[in-house]
Amino acid sequence: MLGIISYGVYIPLWRLKRSAIASGLSGEKAIASFDEDSITMATAAAVDCFQNIERKSIDGLIFASTTSPYLEKQAASIVAKALDLRRDVFTADTLACLRGGTIGMRIASDMVKAGSAKRVLVTAADCRLGAPDSNFEQDSGDGGGALVFGDSSEAIATVVGSYSISNELMDVWRLPGEAFVNTEEDRFIEEQGYLKIVEEAMSGIMHKYSLTSKEFAKVVFYAPNIRCYRTLVSRLGFNSNQLQDPLFDSIGNTGTAYPLMMLIAALEEAKPGDKILLASYGDGSDVFILETTEHIKNNSHRGIKLYLESKKVIEDYPKYLKWRKILPVDKGRSVLIPKPSLKEMMRRQEEVLCMYGTKCKACGTIQYPPQKVCTKCHTMDQFDKVRLSDKKGEIYSFTVDYGAGGIEPPIVTFTDLEGGGRVFCLLTDASSDEVRIGLPVEFNLRKSYQEIIPEYIWKVRPIRINK
Amino acid sequence: MEGIKDRVAIIGMGCTQFGELWDRSEEDLLVEAVHEAFEDAGVEPKDIQAAWLGNARTAMRGAALAIPLKLEYIPISRVENQCCSGTDAFRNACYAVAAGVYDLALVVGFEKLKDAGPERLRARYLYPDLFPQVPLGLPAQEFALKATRYFHDYGLSFEEGKQMLSRIAVKNHHNGTMSPKAHFRREITIEQAMKAPMIAYPLGLLDACGVSDGAAAAIITRSEIAKNFRGDYVLVKGIGICSGAKQAQLRNDEDLTHFEENVRAARMAYEEAGIKDPLKEFDLAELHDCFTITEAITYEDLGFCPRGKAKEYVEEGVFDLDGELAVNTDGGLKCFGHPLGASGIRMIYEIYKQMQYKAGPRQRKNPTIGLTHNLGGTTGAYTVSVAIFGQRD
Numbered sequence A: 001m002l003g004i005i006s007y008g009v010y011i012p013l014w015r016l017k018r019s020a021i022a023s024g025l026s027g028e029k030a031i032a033s034f035d036e037d038s039i040t041m042a043t044a045a046a047v048d049c050f051q052n053i054e055r056k057s058i059d060g061l062i063f064a065s066t067t068s069p070y071l072e073k074q075a076a077s078i079v080a081k082a083l084d085l086r087r088d089v090f091t092a093d094t095l096a097c098l099r100g101g102t103i104g105m106r107i108a109s110d111m112v113k114a115g116s117a118k119r120v121l122v123t124a125a126d127c128r129l130g131a132p133d134s135n136f137e138q139d140s141g142d143g144g145g146a147l148v149f150g151d152s153s154e155a156i157a158t159v160v161g162s163y164s165i166s167n168e169l170m171d172v173w174r175l176p177g178e179a180f181v182n183t184e185e186d187r188f189i190e191e192q193g194y195l196k197i198v199e200e201a202m203s204g205i206m207h208k209y210s211l212t213s214k215e216f217a218k219v220v221f222y223a224p225n226i227r228c229y230r231t232l233v234s235r236l237g238f239n240s241n242q243l244q245d246p247l248f249d250s251i252g253n254t255g256t257a258y259p260l261m262m263l264i265a266a267l268e269e270a271k272p273g274d275k276i277l278l279a280s281y282g283d284g285s286d287v288f289i290l291e292t293t294e295h296i297k298n299n300s301h302r303g304i305k306l307y308l309e310s311k312k313v314i315e316d317y318p319k320y321l322k323w324r325k326i327l328p329v330d331k332g333r334s335v336l337i338p339k340p341s342l343k344e345m346m347r348r349q350e351e352v353l354c355m356y357g358t359k360c361k362a363c364g365t366i367q368y369p370p371q372k373v374c375t376k377c378h379t380m381d382q383f384d385k386v387r388l389s390d391k392k393g394e395i396y397s398f399t400v401d402y403g404a405g406g407i408e409p410p411i412v413t414f415t416d417l418e419g420g421g422r423v424f425c426l427l428t429d430a431s432s433d434e435v436r437i438g439l440p441v442e443f444n445l446r447k448s449y450q451e452i453i454p455e456y457i458w459k460v461r462p463i464r465i466n467k
Numbered sequence B: 001m002e003g004i005k006d007r008v009a010i011i012g013m014g015c016t017q018f019g020e021l022w023d024r025s026e027e028d029l030l031v032e033a034v035h036e037a038f039e040d041a042g043v044e045p046k047d048i049q050a051a052w053l054g055n056a057r058t059a060m061r062g063a064a065l066a067i068p069l070k071l072e073y074i075p076i077s078r079v080e081n082q083c084c085s086g087t088d089a090f091r092n093a094c095y096a097v098a099a100g101v102y103d104l105a106l107v108v109g110f111e112k113l114k115d116a117g118p119e120r121l122r123a124r125y126l127y128p129d130l131f132p133q134v135p136l137g138l139p140a141q142e143f144a145l146k147a148t149r150y151f152h153d154y155g156l157s158f159e160e161g162k163q164m165l166s167r168i169a170v171k172n173h174h175n176g177t178m179s180p181k182a183h184f185r186r187e188i189t190i191e192q193a194m195k196a197p198m199i200a201y202p203l204g205l206l207d208a209c210g211v212s213d214g215a216a217a218a219i220i221t222r223s224e225i226a227k228n229f230r231g232d233y234v235l236v237k238g239i240g241i242c243s244g245a246k247q248a249q250l251r252n253d254e255d256l257t258h259f260e261e262n263v264r265a266a267r268m269a270y271e272e273a274g275i276k277d278p279l280k281e282f283d284l285a286e287l288h289d290c291f292t293i294t295e296a297i298t299y300e301d302l303g304f305c306p307r308g309k310a311k312e313y314v315e316e317g318v319f320d321l322d323g324e325l326a327v328n329t330d331g332g333l334k335c336f337g338h339p340l341g342a343s344g345i346r347m348i349y350e351i352y353k354q355m356q357y358k359a360g361p362r363q364r365k366n367p368t369i370g371l372t373h374n375l376g377g378t379t380g381a382y383t384v385s386v387a388i389f390g391q392r393d
Helices: A038-049 A076-080 A100-114 A134-141 A185-208 A225-235 A255-270 A304-308 A317-323 A344-347 B025-042 B063-069 B083-100 B139-153 B159-176 B190-195 B258-275 B292-301 B310-316 B332-336 B339-357
Strands: A002-010 A013-018 A030-031 A060-065 A090-095 A119-128 A142-149 A157-166 A218-221 A275-279 A284-292 A312-314 A356-360 A382-385 A394-401 A411-417 A422-427 A441-449 A456-461 B009-017 B050-052 B076-079 B104-110 B199-202 B213-222 B234-243 B285-286 B368-377 B382-392
Touching: A002 A038, A002 A100, A002 A255, A002 A304, A013 A356, A030 A312, A038 A060, A038 A076, A038 A119, A038 A142, A038 A255, A038 A441, A060 A076, A060 A100, A060 A255, A076 A090, A090 A218, A100 A119, A100 A142, A100 A157, A100 A284, A119 A255, A134 B368, A142 A255, A157 A185, A157 A411, A185 A225, A185 A275, A185 A284, A218 A255, A225 A356, A255 A275, A255 A317, A255 B332, A394 B139, A394 B199, A422 B213, A456 B083, B009 B025, B009 B083, B009 B339, B025 B063, B025 B104, B025 B213, B050 B083, B050 B339, B063 B076, B083 B104, B083 B213, B083 B234, B083 B339, B083 B368, B083 B382, B104 B339, B139 B159, B139 B292, B159 B190, B159 B292, B159 B310, B159 B332, B213 B258, B234 B258, B234 B339, B258 B292, B258 B368, B258 B382, B285 B339, B292 B368, B339 B368
Parallel strands: A013 A312, A060 A090, A060 A119, A218 A275, A422 A456, B050 B076, B050 B104, B285 B368
Antiparallel strands: A002 A142, A002 A157, A013 A030, A119 A142, A157 A284, A275 A284, A356 A382, A394 A411, A394 A441, A411 A422, A441 A456, B009 B213, B009 B234, B104 B213, B234 B382, B368 B382
């Protein structure tokens, strides 16, 4: 039998007040920082899954997004490396399709059901871009959600059943080279697409499993925006207490990650034995019926609620446009650095992506980056690898480098880690006002400062949630 | 083990104008500096038996010196050791002369830094300074990290710390006004230094040295035959140089408020020269003030003042031109400028001219013994050189 055995969420720290885009708009949307993308957010969401399961037990990883930085090349392999999963993990991307998150969920379910894998992690993240001043820009938000599928004996929610529809319609699309999402006329795509298909899929699954709408404790479904959400609600006939808050006022539509994030929000509130109906949308629909178990009470994750509370609201729309490179950024006197050596990046992958340091077997000194000869006792080649990305630390010293150029002046630190180790790294998600010696920090995967090719490094940030 | 003390003498030196020399080529600078040294020593190019070229970034191999000067078919080595390149070239030449292999050797320090942009100063994936987590390795951030921690460890507020640094900048600017070949020659006020635009918190623009072009040269010989060339030659008393192995980055028990490489290099040089009480014995010192904080920390590392007391000593004027131990009498890197490979030889040039009483308005009264100091690299992995010079007895 099959179920969800762990979950994780990532909501970026930054929220843009919608009134900063245009007066009269309400609420805020979650926005990824300039150094975040779908890979970093999917990684952070997945890390939250490891609060109650061992990362090395993961047999498969599926990354879902419409905003992978690559048109050709897998993103899941980067996420798997950053998460330090096993070498023999199966990795796959489900890209381009808006319901990629639930496609990943179906593949993961079927892998576990077929017995080809015991535990499969699905992590979805999106950072979709609307043209400035478009409705899409107001509605969309950034974030990530992750689920681990495994055996029902340890599940927090079992998968009762699933059902899918494929539907061909040009409603929302983006061609190679295009930055912004295109949409066809609203009324056409809503009536012929979203509203029709989700309703059809929901009634399809209820018919298939002989269930009625009253039997669900919670109904969770994708919606492109609040207006579509309300229209669909009025047609479906569920009671208001059955409906999951769509969180449009605080996060926005997070694309492929949205159904997973809303499901996790529902799981956080659920009682054992609750039936949950989940529906996605995008070139069709995937629908799931889930039923929570006794294990739902043991919640060790950061989850939606705590990430929602941890935020910095900005009202600076041009800053957001610069972060997205929609407005050009003054490079100042900065000079392009030659692109990193790909050979070097390969050799140093464990150091850079897995954030491995070395711990001397003779004297116990933890050293980063890894060394051949111990800095303290000079013993050679006698080291254990230590993953440092899950260690917390404190700022030992810092500077704000105004001469470096780029979007934001980088805050450069020496950070001392709990249990030993000193790391020369950048501080992110922090202003120059709040950085101080002794500031408690944690690691978060980010894009490197240069963006000649996508390159990922671990930066520290002020601890967001003590969990 | 015999040291280098009193075995090698400097008999001629030259130094070009330092600065943003847009209209002058590599060839112009090298020929000018070296020919000033030839004339000063009274030797001909054909008398030079071997040469060393200290250069950190912009010139490759011995031919960089052979071609402009037409030094034909003599041994020429190019020495790279970051900001110690000049002094390390000098050290190698001294050892060859002391060994009796050559009687007359030429040392040149040189850098044409301004032809390229700031990328010349940046390290990325450049072994051994590989910083994947901080891809932009700018020098200012290196030393700003030390300043933040120095202020913290000695309980200085931002204002108090900046006052100390500004006082150093004001002193070096004042000395620079009397230094005709310096890159920057104007007085600044404490207030200007305090309020200068921030470049890397807590360091402002006036905490940083100039990025410059320039060349300097020295001609050395065995001390026994130095008097054949001139009466007022200057003797090498000791040279210490060492490299860190990244300890301050790799170990939590290392601090950032001192440079261990400074301490070790000074110890070597002091032992060789027989220095016991640096503050009392040295009359003048040329310190590597790439940033004001570097000069402040170096006072303490070299034993010019006790730990944590740099601010007190600076504010009492101990290191002023008329102080007990004048530091950076020619303006230092701060105002004379910092063409990386040239700086070490430029510092020796100042000590040499002071000892010959040719330093004009910035002349010290009794310059019997002096020191030069260079520091280059990255946290825990600096190369530091300390060289000590004395007037002939």
